[in-house]
Amino acid sequence: MGRRASSPAAGYRTAGASSATDVLLEREVEAARLAAAVEGAAAGRGAVVVIEGAAGLGKTRLLRHAAELASSSARVLTASGSELEHEFGFGVVRQLFERAAAEAGLEGAAALAAPALGHASDASGDRFASLHGLYWLVANLSSSQPLLLTVDDAQWADGPSLRFLAYLARRVGELPVTLLLASRPPLPDEDRSILEAIAAEAQLLAPAPLSESAIATLAGPTADPAFVTAVHHATAGNALLVEELLAEARETHLAYDMHTTRIPGSDPGIRDAYDMHTSRTPGSDPGVRLGYELDASVERIGRRVARRLAGLGEAAAPLAGAVAVLGDGVEVEVAARLAGVAVEDARVAAAELVAADLFEDARTLRFRHPLIRTAVAERLPAVELGQAHADAARLLAALGKPPGAVAAHLLAAPPTADGWAHETLRAAAHEACGQGTPELAAIYLRRVLQTPVVGRAGADEHVALLVELGRAEHAAGSAEGPGRLRAAWELSGDGQVAFELVSMLAEQTRWAEGAAVGREALRRTHDRELDLRLQTAVADCVRMDPSTGGDEPERLIALAKTLNGDTPAERRVLATAALITPVDTAAEHARAALLVHRAAADGSRVSVTGVVSNLIRAGRLDDAERIAEEVLASARAAGLIQRHALMLSMRGWISLERGNLVAAREDLEAALELGPQLELPATVVASAAAMLALVVAEQGELERADDLLTAHGLQDDLPEHQVMNLLLHFRSRIRGLQGRPDDALSDAQGVGRRYERLGIRRAVPPWRSTVAILTDDEALAREERELAERWGTPLAKAQAHRGLGLITHDTHHLQRAAELLEKSPHRLELARARVDLGAAQRRAGQRAQAREPLRQGMDAAHACGARPLADRARTELLATGARPRRLALQGTDALTPSEQRVANLAATGLTNRQIAQELFVTAATVDTHLRHVFQKLDIKSRGQLTGAISR
Numbered sequence: 001m002g003r004r005a006s007s008p009a010a011g012y013r014t015a016g017a018s019s020a021t022d023v024l025l026e027r028e029v030e031a032a033r034l035a036a037a038v039e040g041a042a043a044g045r046g047a048v049v050v051i052e053g054a055a056g057l058g059k060t061r062l063l064r065h066a067a068e069l070a071s072s073s074a075r076v077l078t079a080s081g082s083e084l085e086h087e088f089g090f091g092v093v094r095q096l097f098e099r100a101a102a103e104a105g106l107e108g109a110a111a112l113a114a115p116a117l118g119h120a121s122d123a124s125g126d127r128f129a130s131l132h133g134l135y136w137l138v139a140n141l142s143s144s145q146p147l148l149l150t151v152d153d154a155q156w157a158d159g160p161s162l163r164f165l166a167y168l169a170r171r172v173g174e175l176p177v178t179l180l181l182a183s184r185p186p187l188p189d190e191d192r193s194i195l196e197a198i199a200a201e202a203q204l205l206a207p208a209p210l211s212e213s214a215i216a217t218l219a220g221p222t223a224d225p226a227f228v229t230a231v232h233h234a235t236a237g238n239a240l241l242v243e244e245l246l247a248e249a250r251e252t253h254l255a256y257d258m259h260t261t262r263i264p265g266s267d268p269g270i271r272d273a274y275d276m277h278t279s280r281t282p283g284s285d286p287g288v289r290l291g292y293e294l295d296a297s298v299e300r301i302g303r304r305v306a307r308r309l310a311g312l313g314e315a316a317a318p319l320a321g322a323v324a325v326l327g328d329g330v331e332v333e334v335a336a337r338l339a340g341v342a343v344e345d346a347r348v349a350a351a352e353l354v355a356a357d358l359f360e361d362a363r364t365l366r367f368r369h370p371l372i373r374t375a376v377a378e379r380l381p382a383v384e385l386g387q388a389h390a391d392a393a394r395l396l397a398a399l400g401k402p403p404g405a406v407a408a409h410l411l412a413a414p415p416t417a418d419g420w421a422h423e424t425l426r427a428a429a430h431e432a433c434g435q436g437t438p439e440l441a442a443i444y445l446r447r448v449l450q451t452p453v454v455g456r457a458g459a460d461e462h463v464a465l466l467v468e469l470g471r472a473e474h475a476a477g478s479a480e481g482p483g484r485l486r487a488a489w490e491l492s493g494d495g496q497v498a499f500e501l502v503s504m505l506a507e508q509t510r511w512a513e514g515a516a517v518g519r520e521a522l523r524r525t526h527d528r529e530l531d532l533r534l535q536t537a538v539a540d541c542v543r544m545d546p547s548t549g550g551d552e553p554e555r556l557i558a559l560a561k562t563l564n565g566d567t568p569a570e571r572r573v574l575a576t577a578a579l580i581t582p583v584d585t586a587a588e589h590a591r592a593a594l595l596v597h598r599a600a601a602d603g604s605r606v607s608v609t610g611v612v613s614n615l616i617r618a619g620r621l622d623d624a625e626r627i628a629e630e631v632l633a634s635a636r637a638a639g640l641i642q643r644h645a646l647m648l649s650m651r652g653w654i655s656l657e658r659g660n661l662v663a664a665r666e667d668l669e670a671a672l673e674l675g676p677q678l679e680l681p682a683t684v685v686a687s688a689a690a691m692l693a694l695v696v697a698e699q700g701e702l703e704r705a706d707d708l709l710t711a712h713g714l715q716d717d718l719p720e721h722q723v724m725n726l727l728l729h730f731r732s733r734i735r736g737l738q739g740r741p742d743d744a745l746s747d748a749q750g751v752g753r754r755y756e757r758l759g760i761r762r763a764v765p766p767w768r769s770t771v772a773i774l775t776d777d778e779a780l781a782r783e784e785r786e787l788a789e790r791w792g793t794p795l796a797k798a799q800a801h802r803g804l805g806l807i808t809h810d811t812h813h814l815q816r817a818a819e820l821l822e823k824s825p826h827r828l829e830l831a832r833a834r835v836d837l838g839a840a841q842r843r844a845g846q847r848a849q850a851r852e853p854l855r856q857g858m859d860a861a862h863a864c865g866a867r868p869l870a871d872r873a874r875t876e877l878l879a880t881g882a883r884p885r886r887l888a889l890q891g892t893d894a895l896t897p898s899e900q901r902v903a904n905l906a907a908t909g910l911t912n913r914q915i916a917q918e919l920f921v922t923a924a925t926v927d928t929h930l931r932h933v934f935q936k937l938d939i940k941s942r943g944q945l946t947g948a949i950s951r
Contacts, residue, residue, distance in 0.1 A: 024065060026214045030205045034066040037178045041146040042073045046172035048202035051182040055371055056240030057207045059182035063150045066180055074146035081156030084327045088408040089437040090116040092151060092161035093134060100141055109136040109917035115435045118402050128641035130436050131167045136917060138168060139175055146176040153370060154183040154195060160437040162194040169201040174924030209237025219246055240369060244301055302375035308356045315341040315349035324377040325388045328366035335365055338395055389413040403428035407444050417451040438475035445469040463492045474504050495525040502537040511545035532569035536576040543580045544722045546758060553580050579610060582760045586793045590618035597627065612650045616657055617764045619793035621825045625654050636920065644920055645674040649688040659828025661695050661865035663897035668692040683723045686712050690727040697737040700868045705734050725754050729765040745774040763787040763796040769803035778807050794824040802833055811840045831860035835873045847880040858884060894936045902929040907945040
């Protein structure tokens with residue numbers, strides 16, 4: 001069969017169209033928007049465009065049109081999702097970047113993309129490190145030339161690649177990059193959450209079906225109008241179906257023969273497809289005597305494909321089947337091996353398939369449309385198709401393809417107990433975990449579990465598989481992970497598995513279940529080290545959820561007194577006991593935190609947030625900040641963005657305690673922005689939200705504070721978990737700032753009840769002072785002062801004195817509160833104490849004395865960013881007869897913390913790109929910060945930075 005020229009419908013061009021820039025037929029709007037996006041990227045303005053429409057509406061042609069438009073000004077990288085590779089991690093990413101990365105190299109933060117591209121075996125397994133690295137790969141590639149990234153059939157793209165595309169979509173506006181995706185509409189119950197997230201950042205294009213007028217143009221001037229109407233009716237304007245019908249009509253001359261009722265020389269299949277009659281077509285023009293009833297369906301494409309294959313050489317059908325199995329983009333040599341034909345015969349067959357309009361005319365073998373691939377695959381019997389995938393898996397493995405690519409075929413083949421298949425699937429699971437895609441690892445491992453190996457060795461392997469699967473599911477955020485470990489523990493009785501199960505349940509905040517498992521495991525174990533580790537795990541579960549019941553925390557504390565810390569497990573007991581022991585002095589609290597921190601040297605999994613929070617409560621803000629910065633630095637170096645976000649929230653808390661509201665807000669907002677992207681634990685996100693709500697309330701944004709609490713489910717009753725107690729305290733403070741004393745009192749009393757049930761009697765958090773002030777309870781305020789003296793920090797003592805002073809109207813207590821805070825790091829609390837002192841002195845008639853503390857309090861509150869407190873101080877000053885000046889920050893004091901960090905790094909000689917990679921932000925963000933720095937410091941060049949920031 002000779003090669004048939006593509007019909008006009010293939011490109012939907014008007015007759016005579018020849019240039020790639022010609023307007024596509026009835027696609028003028030879409031073409032214009034694509035041109036604008038490409039031009040914008042060339043000018044440095046990135047964009048995301050999503051084309052959505054049913055199969056056959058011309059989405060792929062629009063992608064090609066965009067590529068043709070961009071070819072002269074941008075580098076074009078293309079990929080296509082496929083049903084086969086849906087479970088091959090970062091498959092689409094590899095299509096896009098594998099060759100480009102090999103040419104350009106992975107430099108700087110882009111090196112974190114190596115696992116996603118299959119270049120690393122010692123990866124951290126942090127999925128967000130790969131996303132960050134891929135972002136910087138795109139940034140690096142686009143630094144010398146704009147990029148156009150196109151992904152066809154995005155609905156079939158693998159999950160990890162889609163997550164990256166969503167990650168990029170939120171940041172692409174700051175890069176000279178156009179991200180262009182095409183996908184079909186969602187099916188019922190199909191999870192399209194990631195694609196919807198991308199669409200939320202995108203311009204949406206929805207090509208409409210072709211009109212009858214467009215079909216007439218494509219059919220040509222000699223086409224029978226009734227035939228055109230029938231084509232439109234049969235295809236509903238679907239461009240691919242229109243093309244198929246018009247192409248076949250041209251082959252049979254149907255549209256141009258107005259008089260015959262039989263098609264001379266046509267085969268019966270074609271004759272049956274066109275039922276011609278001479279009766280009047282209802283609603284047709286009276287002059288039209290010939291009507292057409294046309295069959296235009298997806299099944300029709302399959303029949304036409306079968307007819308075309310039957311007319312080609314012997315090698316064509318096997319080669320098409322091999323490509324249907326292997327997937328688009330396969331080399332002819334590989335497809336020939338699977339098809340069982342000689343390579344030269346395969347080349348001839350490939351040319352025939354291109355001429356028959358089944359394959360694209362490209363370097364590698366690919367079908368012209370996914371529906372054609374489906375039609376070829378459906379011709380293969382199910383048994384034959386399954387065996388073909390099994391053969392393809394071994395072929396790709398022999399060619400050295402990644403385990404994930406091989407595993408994709410094993411998943412499409414029938415389950416087997418074959419040892420090689422099991423090993424390959426487990427290797428693919430290991431690869432997936434290293435890439436940070438544990439959800440794919442779980443898919444591979446579930447397949448292995450479908451065909452268990454019999455015998456003792458098989459039983460051991462089954463237990464090991466359950467553990468691996470449980471870890472993968474847990475890492476993927478599934479609640480099913482603990483169930484796998486529970487099954488493994490019940491089968492094996494392995495206490496180590498039980499310990500891991502307890503830890504996993506605790507991480508999912510299922511503390512009661514964790515305690516129950518730990519108790520049962522303790523009854524079975526006879527290993528001392530394991531016994532000690534289990535005791536620490538159970539005690540911690542009971543501490544976190546008092547409703548669990550049990551005296552394990554008390555017993556662990558008693559046990560710790562008998563140990564010397566000679567083994568890792570003993571040191572773990574000592575550290576955990578120190579952390580959970582109720583203490584009433586800050587020094588003991590800090591000692592426990594540092595002991596836990598040192599336990600990490602043994603490789604123990606300790607909570608760094610617990611360490612930092614203990615140090616904050618103990619008033620050791622410098623130590624807390626040092627550890628937080630160490631963790632931030634190590635997280636940046638390893639690309640552990642989730643850990644980075646966690647420490648941002650802790651650093652935000654430290655800044656809140658210092659009274660640096662601007663710094664606290666920056667860090668907490670950054671952590672919350674990353675939360676949904678990084679799948680941070682709900683308790684971490686809630687904590688950051690509560691702290692941010694307090695920050696904005698201190699800044700005077702009272703409605704914004706309520707919005708944050710509502711958005712994160714913190715308006716109503718909070719669970720009685722240890723982590724929620726502090727959040728309740730923060731909410732009490734917010735209610736006080738909002739002028740809602742009854743709500744503030746209720747929350748503060750709730751904090752007290754919770755701590756009393758836990759047996760914790762200390763001055764932090766200072767709930768007693770809040771209750772005492774709101775109820776005028778002097779006895780409770782004096783109790784707070786006694787506990788604060790024992791606790792020993794300047795902040796605790798100052799808050800107790802402030803409470804007594806406000807209740808008794810004794811300015812000496814307020815004076816003492818200010819004095820205690822003068823040498824502390826708590827600048828906002830110092831400002832508050834001074835304003836309270838000055839206000840009390842004014843009310844006592846000491847107007848001249850009141851002016852200095854009020855002026856100092858106003859200045860300090862202004863520097864902290866606490867506008868309501870500064871305004872209150874100014875109002876009090878005016879009441880004393882003073883005329884306070886209006887304040888404005890100048891010089892380095894005017895810089896935000898982010899601006900200060902960027903300025904410091906720029907002063908060391910780092911480029912904007914290097915600074916962006918260091919701080920996990922975009923280069924455009926650095927540009928903005930430096931522009932503000934130059935304005936605030938009144939400088940014009942980077943060379944002036946060192947001198948300006950040191951003044």
